[in-house]
Amino acid sequence: MPDSKEAKKLxxxxxxxxxxxxxxxxVQVREMLSTMPSCDVALLLExxxxxxRSEIWQLIEPEQxxxxxxxxxEDVRNGIIRQMVPEILADALEEMDTDDLVETLSGLPEAVSxxxxxxxxEQDRQRAEQALSYGEDTAGFIMNTDTxxxxxEVTVDVILRYLRLKGxxxxxxxTFYVVNRNDELxxxxxxxALLTARPTVKVEKLMTQDSVTVPVDMNENEVASLFERxxxxxxxxxxxxxxxxxxxxxxxVVDIIREGAEHSMMSMAGLADEEDTFAPVIKxxxxxxxxxxxxxxxxxxxxxxxDMFEATLSQLAVLAILNTxxxxxxxxxxxxxxTLVIRGMALGHVSDSNARWxxxxxxxxxxxxxxxxxLLIASVIALWKQDLMLGGVIAFAMMINxxxxxxxxxxxxxxxxxxxxxxxxxxxxxxxTITDVVGIFAFLGTATWLLL
Amino acid sequence: MPDSKEAKKLxxxxxxxxxxxxxxxxVQVREMLSTMPSCDVALLLExxxxxxRSEIWQLIEPEQxxxxxxxxxEDVRNGIIRQMVPEILADALEEMDTDDLVETLSGLPEAVSxxxxxxxxEQDRQRAEQALSYGEDTAGFIMNTDTxxxxxEVTVDVILRYLRLKGxxxxxxxTFYVVNRNDELxxxxxxxALLTARPTVKVEKLMTQDSVTVPVDMNENEVASLFERxxxxxxxxxxxxxxxxxxxxxxxVVDIIREGAEHSMMSMAGLADEEDTFAPVIKxxxxxxxxxxxxxxxxxxxxxxxDMFEATLSQLAVLAILNTxxxxxxxxxxxxxxTLVIRGMALGHVSDSNARWxxxxxxxxxxxxxxxxxLLIASVIALWKQDLMLGGVIAFAMMINxxxxxxxxxxxxxxxxxxxxxxxxxxxxxxxTITDVVGIFAFLGTATWLLL
Numbered sequence: 083m084p085d086s087k088e089a090k091k092l093x094x095x096x097x098x099x100x101x102x103x104x105x106x107x108x109v110q111v112r113e114m115l116s117t118m119p120s121c122d123v124a125l126l127l128e129x130x131x132x133x134x135r136s137e138i139w140q141l142i143e144p145e146q147x148x149x150x151x152x153x154x155x156e157d158v159r160n161g162i163i164r165q166m167v168p169e170i171l172a173d174a175l176e177e178m179d180t181d182d183l184v185e186t187l188s189g190l191p192e193a194v195s196x197x198x199x200x201x202x203x204e205q206d207r208q209r210a211e212q213a214l215s216y217g218e219d220t221a222g223f224i225m226n227t228d229t230x231x232x233x234x235e236v237t238v239d240v241i242l243r244y245l246r247l248k249g250x251x252x253x254x255x256x257t258f259y260v261v262n263r264n265d266e267l268x269x270x271x272x273x274x275a276l277l278t279a280r281p282t283v284k285v286e287k288l289m290t291q292d293s294v295t296v297p298v299d300m301n302e303n304e305v306a307s308l309f310e311r312x313x314x315x316x317x318x319x320x321x322x323x324x325x326x327x328x329x330x331x332x333x334x335v336v337d338i339i340r341e342g343a344e345h346s347m348m349s350m351a352g353l354a355d356e357e358d359t360f361a362p363v364i365k366x367x368x369x370x371x372x373x374x375x376x377x378x379x380x381x382x383x384x385x386x387x388x389d390m391f392e393a394t395l396s397q398l399a400v401l402a403i404l405n406t407x408x409x410x411x412x413x414x415x416x417x418x419x420x421t422l423v424i425r426g427m428a429l430g431h432v433s434d435s436n437a438r439w440x441x442x443x444x445x446x447x448x449x450x451x452x453x454x455x456x457l458l459i460a461s462v463i464a465l466w467k468q469d470l471m472l473g474g475v476i477a478f479a480m481m482i483n484x485x486x487x488x489x490x491x492x493x494x495x496x497x498x499x500x501x502x503x504x505x506x507x508x509x510x511x512x513x514x515t516i517t518d519v520v521g522i523f524a525f526l527g528t529a530t531w532l533l534l
Numbered sequence: 535m536p537d538s539k540e541a542k543k544l545x546x547x548x549x550x551x552x553x554x555x556x557x558x559x560x561v562q563v564r565e566m567l568s569t570m571p572s573c574d575v576a577l578l579l580e581x582x583x584x585x586x587r588s589e590i591w592q593l594i595e596p597e598q599x600x601x602x603x604x605x606x607x608e609d610v611r612n613g614i615i616r617q618m619v620p621e622i623l624a625d626a627l628e629e630m631d632t633d634d635l636v637e638t639l640s641g642l643p644e645a646v647s648x649x650x651x652x653x654x655x656e657q658d659r660q661r662a663e664q665a666l667s668y669g670e671d672t673a674g675f676i677m678n679t680d681t682x683x684x685x686x687e688v689t690v691d692v693i694l695r696y697l698r699l700k701g702x703x704x705x706x707x708x709t710f711y712v713v714n715r716n717d718e719l720x721x722x723x724x725x726x727a728l729l730t731a732r733p734t735v736k737v738e739k740l741m742t743q744d745s746v747t748v749p750v751d752m753n754e755n756e757v758a759s760l761f762e763r764x765x766x767x768x769x770x771x772x773x774x775x776x777x778x779x780x781x782x783x784x785x786x787v788v789d790i791i792r793e794g795a796e797h798s799m800m801s802m803a804g805l806a807d808e809e810d811t812f813a814p815v816i817k818x819x820x821x822x823x824x825x826x827x828x829x830x831x832x833x834x835x836x837x838x839x840x841d842m843f844e845a846t847l848s849q850l851a852v853l854a855i856l857n858t859x860x861x862x863x864x865x866x867x868x869x870x871x872x873t874l875v876i877r878g879m880a881l882g883h884v885s886d887s888n889a890r891w892x893x894x895x896x897x898x899x900x901x902x903x904x905x906x907x908x909l910l911i912a913s914v915i916a917l918w919k920q921d922l923m924l925g926g927v928i929a930f931a932m933m934i935n936x937x938x939x940x941x942x943x944x945x946x947x948x949x950x951x952x953x954x955x956x957x958x959x960x961x962x963x964x965x966x967t968i969t970d971v972v973g974i975f976a977f978l979g980t981a982t983w984l985l986l
Contacts, residue, residue: 093885100887121763129883131891246730254767255726256708273725274707278698310792311573313785315706315767332784333765336791340762343795344877347802351873352866359878360888363898367906370870370899374907377866381859382914388855395847395854402847402854403840406861406970407833414804414829418822421803425796426811431581433545435552436812439583446815447822454819455826462834518858 095122096129103137112141120146124153127162131360136165144170148177156189157358163190172201175210180227181334184213188223221305222298224338225319225328228252231261232285234268239281254331256315260289267295267318267326295320298327305330306338307430346424349506352376376511384409384518391526394534400467401529404476407459409521412483415451416513419444419491424506427499441492448488452481475532479524486520487513547574548581555589564593572598576605579614583812588617596622600629608641609810615642624653627662632679633786636665640675673757674750676790677771677780680704683713684723684737691733706783708767712741719747719770719778747772750779757782758790759882798876801958804828828963836861836970843978846986852919853981856928859911861973864935867903868965871896871943876958879951893944900940904933927984931976938972939965 095114102111115123115138123142127135127150139162142150151159151174163171163186175183175198187195187210199207209227216222230251232241241258245251258276260269269289279288294312296305296319309317309332319328348354352373361369388395388405395402423440426432432440456477464473490513495505547566554563567575567590575594579587579602591614594602603611603626615623615638627635627650639647639662651659661679668674682703684693693710697703710728712721721741731740746764748757748771761769761784771780800806804825813821840847840857847854875892878884884892908929916925942965947957 092882093887096885097887119764121765125763125882128881129885129888131888242729249730251726251730253765256767273729274703277694277725277729278701278703310788311577312571313573313705315708315784332767332788336762336784336788339788340791340795343792343799347795347799347873348877350799351870353870353873359874359881359883360892360895363895363902366895367899367902370867370903371906373870374863374866374903378859378863378907378911381862384858384862385855388858392851392855396851399844399848399854402851402857403837403844405854406836406840406858407830409858410833410836411826411830414826415822418803418805418825421799421805422811425800429580429811430544430577431811433548433581435545435549436581436583440812443812443815443818447819450815450819451822451826454823455830459830 092122092125092129095126099126099138100134103134108141111138115142116146120149121153123150127154128158128358129360132161132362135162139165144173147174148182151186152178152182155357157361159186160189160191161358163194168194168197168201171198176202176206180209180213180328181224183210184223187214188218216298219302220298221296221300221302221319221330222327224302224305224334225298225330226252227328229318229326229329230255230258231265231326232258232271234260234262234284234286234289236285237281238276238279238283238285238288241276241285242281254316254333257318259318259326259329260285261326265325267320267324269293270318293318295324296330297322302338303342306335306342309335310339342428346421346428346506349504350421350424350510352507352510354504354507373511377514380511380515380518383515384522387519387522388526391530394526394530398529398533400469400472401526404463404472405522405525408476408479408483408525409518411455411459411480412487412517412521413514415448415484416487416491416517417510419447419488420495420509420513423492423495424509427495427505432496437496441489441496444488444492445485446488448485449481451488452484455484456480471533472529475528476525478528479521482524483517483521487517490516544574544577544581547578551578551590552586555586560593563590567594568598572601573605575602579606580610580810581812584613584814587614591617596625599626600634603638604630604634607809609813611638612641612643613810615646620646620649620653623650628654628658632661632665632780633676635662636675639666640670668750671754672750673748673752673754673771673782674779676754676757676786677750677782678704679780681770681778681781682707682710683717683778684710686712686714686720686736686738686741688737689733690728690731690735690737690740693728693737694733706768706785711770711778711781712737713778717777719772719776721745722770745770747776748782749774754790755794758787758794761787762791794880798873798880798958801956802873802876802962804959804962806956806959825963829966832963832967832970835967836974839971839974840978843982846978846982850981850985852921852924853978856915856924857974857977860928860931860935860977861970863907863911863932864939864969864973865966867900867936868939868943868969869962871899871940872947872961872965875944875947876961879947879957884948889948893941893948896940896944897937898940900937901933903940904936907936908932923985924981927980928977930980931973934976935969935973939969942968 099111099114123146127138130138175186178186187198199210213223256273258271258273259267260271262268269291270293271285271289275288294308296317298319298321308314314332316329316331318326319330321327352370423432459480460473460477463476464470494509494512498505498508551563551566575598579590582590627638630638639650651662665675708725710723710725711719712723714720721743722745723737723741727740746760748769750771750773766784768781768783770778771782773779804822875884911932912925912929915928916922946961946964950957950960
């Protein structure tokens with residue numbers, strides 16, 4: 083990501099605001115903030131330290147609260163909400179669209195969420211509770227309920243008159259949905275079609291049927307891949323009886339797509355929970371410690387395998403020197419396979435029918451890798467340490483570990499998906515354990531067998 | 535990603551088609567393919583082995599070629615194009631929108647691309663060459679040139695009549711752009727506004743000015759983050775003199791967002807080029823070998839550091855057993871920092887003004903991690919090997935390596951971005967080198983110093 087005009091602009095804004103805050107120039111900061119679009123204010127908050135965030139928040143106009151809160155990531159948003167009185171928070175929540183409202187509420191601690199709900203007015207509280215009743219990460223959770231619906235027997239000119247009176251059409255409306263008396267979805271009309279239709283035409287003549295609908299309980303990642311595959315701008319959400327309950331727009335899905343694509347990368351580093359680049363030190367240290375603890379355990383396991391061969395190591399110190407090479411290569415190769423398969427699964431390429439072939443392919447790659455790198459390392463070591471037998475030992479261990487790495491890298495994520503475990507999270511640590519243990523065992527074991 | 539209805543449906547389709555192909559039931563497969571939407575045919579091809587892909591391609595109707603090719607990833611698409619005669623390829627290319635056309639052409643080998651261009655008709659070839667003249671990865675490259683423009687003095691009813699006559703309005707049109715006699719962009723009118731406006735109103739009364747425009751040479755990733763930040767569905771693209779040259783729609787940007795988010799993960803595993811989950815074995819092995827070669831080099835470097843302490847290792851075999859622990863922990867902690875900073879940079883959180891604070895924060899986390907894990911590993915080792923001094927040695931080495939890991943994990947990506955090198959690619963291998971070398975040196979060095 084080269085330094086862009088946008089990035090420089092943000093950098094300058096942060097500097098300006100920091101200087102102004104340091105000099106106590108409150109009025110100036112308040113003015114700067116009021117001219118910035120909410121999404122930029124949110125980006126500014128995300129890029130600042132906690133202390134600065136609080137100072138900046140004090141200077142934001144209450145009318146802007148809901149828009150800014152909508153654009154913040156969960157950790158940052160919760161940190162700010164902690165400083166808000168329940169009534170002020172309730173006011174901000176009432177301004178939000180339903181999908182942003184429930185996303186905000188569901189990320190809060192139970193007590194804070196309850197306080198806020200009880201301070202909201204009746205209609206908005208019901209709106210929130212209805213949406214919260216759907217599971218988190220479902221279509222019902224991310225949808226909006228402000229859908230404009232049409233009746234099939236109505237003519238275009240009546241609709242246009244209604245829209246003119248209504249004034250405010252929900253953002254992102256590219257399609258109107260047609261429902262019957264029972265609120266069941268029977269078709270859809272693109273806004274463009276209304277634009278070019280003759281005024282006396284009835285809606286039922288314009289509408290298309292048979293479009294794919296989104297069940298209210300569908301997982302949000304599935305919704306996102308449907309949007310991506312079919313190039314949708316919006317989609318209707320229906321319940322089991324085919325009643326229209328809401329609609330999902332592309333802007334919500336874009337966030338899901340990006341987070342989903344990042345999720346694998348973050349999980350593989352053990353950062354599944356960490357969203358806030360500028361969280362306080364103690365908080366970050368705590369969040370990362372679980373993963374480091376697991377890693378320590380696997381490192382000790384590898385050491386325990388080496389321990390089994392203590393006698394061998396004390397007799398041939400050169401083995402101690404070379405001991406890290408085979409596990410390291412196995413880890414790198416296995417990680418490639420793991421990453422590729424996880425990505426393939428996310429894109430929907432991998433299914434039951436081709437999983438077996440994929441595992442076989444990665445096994446074959448493991449074999450070829452094994453041959454190539456075994457020959458290479460054998461030559462290097464034989465020359466370096468003037469020992470042909472040693473070269474043979476490390477070559478043999480390399481072959482075994484590369485095959486194991488390819489096999490594990492492909493099988494682990496597929497097995498975990500079947501067991502409903504996040505393949506990125508567990509796959510990464512289990513893979514390293516396998517390549518370390520197999521690598522050390524193969525190397526030291528072969529050395530013990532052939533050299534002693 | 536739980537097994538979904540969509541995934542099962544694809545799995546069944548692949549099975550059905552494979553069975554039908556094996557039984558030579560060509561007619562049946564051809565029929566199945568003709569009923570599937572192009573994006574599903576593309577997904578089917580992506581999820582099949584090369585041999586099956588060729589068989590399937592023979593059975594797809596030529597009318598579907600352009601739509602299917604548009605939806606394929608570059609590697610898969612190039613593999614299929616290799617089997618196409620230039621004239622047939624040219625026909626398919628002529629059907630494509632400009633952005634898909636240039637993306638396809640630019641991914642092909644020069645000779646194939648030239649053959650295809652010379653077989654295309656004049657108008658389409660000019661269209662392609664104009665778009666190719668912009669750099670790859672710029673707004674000009676991903677934009678479409680089929681923009682409907684309005685003149686400010688025209689009234690709404692004239693426009694509606696024109697649109698009715700025109701019939702086919704480009705997909706994804708949510709906004710019409712207003713230009714003056716010189717084709718300079720002067721404003722925009724949302725389609726919805728046209729819908730609810732009185733027929734005698736002039737466009738200039740409806741249009742909004744001052745909207746953010748996309749310069750034709752802006753990097754596509756910047757374009758994508760603007761779309762994401764401002765929730766755009768489309769954006770006008772202008773040249774230096776503010777002439778409207780095209781528009782970009784959200785569906786193009788969605789692909790860029792996903793690829794961008796995946797890119798870091800793929801790069802960190804050394805898979806920057808590999809898109810095809812089901813590529814042939816030899817091809818995959820070749821693509822991954824560069825990374826594995828670099829990894830072998832770093833592994834040998836770490837072994838060379840151990841080599842410096844051969845005397846120590848031969849005297850104390852227990853050091854050989856514990857030698858992998860400190861580098862392993864450093865690598866895990868450093869990888870967390872690296873991943874988080876890379877993501878922070880991708881989201882636009884990190885800029886010149888807060889980079890220093892971020893490095894300082896990760897240094898502090900490295901220190902705390904160092905203390906925590908040093909104490910823990912010291913206790914474990916002291917108990918396991920009944921040697922307090924040994925515990926102290928490994929604790930000291932752990933402290934040093936954790937601090938180095940935190941520092942490197944934060945500084946590397948920031949430095950590389952400044953040098954315009956992809957931080958994910960290089961950062962990962964350089965980080966491992968640092969944590970391995972520092973870890974081994976600290977451990978064996980301290981052991982030599984204190985125990986001998």
